Amino acid sequence: MLVAGVVLAVLVVLGVALMLFYNALVRGRNLAEEAWSGISVQLRRRHDLVPALISVVQGYAVHEKDVLSAVAGAREAGMKVAGGDARAVGEAEKGLSLALGRLLAVAEAYPELKANENFLHLQHSLTELENDLQMSRRYYNGTVREQNNRVMQFPSNVVAGWFGFRKMEYFELSGEEEAAAPKGFPVA
Template structure:
């Protein structure tokens, strides 16, 4: 009789451990999804600011159509990137970031644009948004690292395999953004 009680207790403990590990993996997987959604929110915010920026710049730099067209093209790529294609979304985001840098470089050529209140406010809003995107990307990578570690650690790796939990990829910085800018005086 005592043997059966011990066997049942061991089974109950193992089931409770399994449920605890499974729920922990679900929690971390959901955190990964939440942090990705935060990146998406910031990209949407930036996406919504771009038409205002383009219109402000158009008035001052009408003949800079090629630069503005690149921004519009990159913005359109963001809308065409599949919602579940994180790699494609980040690639489109990187193109958009490069195109926006070109627009801000135009301000150096147009002092009136550089002094325009709307342009300054938009530039500030976009800079704030870029900082939020960078923070969100860092948070996403930290969350993915925690989730992946949980999936690979014993004993949760056993539960992860049984539950179909898979590793997630971290976001990487594109090679062109890793190049240190050359400063000359």
């Protein structure tokens, strides 16, 4: 009778531990998915702002068609991978950031454009979006780090393996020059 009670107590403790580890893994995955949703919202806002920026610059910089088409192409590439995995989205958005940096550098050559109220407003909005995107990226990467710790650390890694939880990808930029705001962005 005593042995049966001890075995039952051990099984209950193991069952509760299993439930706690499983719930922590589910909570971590849900937080990371929510954080990714925040990044998606910021990227959508960024993609929506680009056509207006191109339109304003196009009116002044008629000889810069290659830069304008590069920005439009990078935006389209970003929109195609939206909702994809972190690596594919990161690569597409890196291309858009570089293209926007070139666009803003071109704008420096047109004093009338730099003084245009619409351009200044769009440039300010883009800077705010870049800051919001950076904060969303940090939050997402923090939730992914916590989830990856759960997936890799003992004993929750055993539960993660049983239920198919895998490491998640960070949303990273590949170089320091890409992590900085593109040249031409005003400092907020």
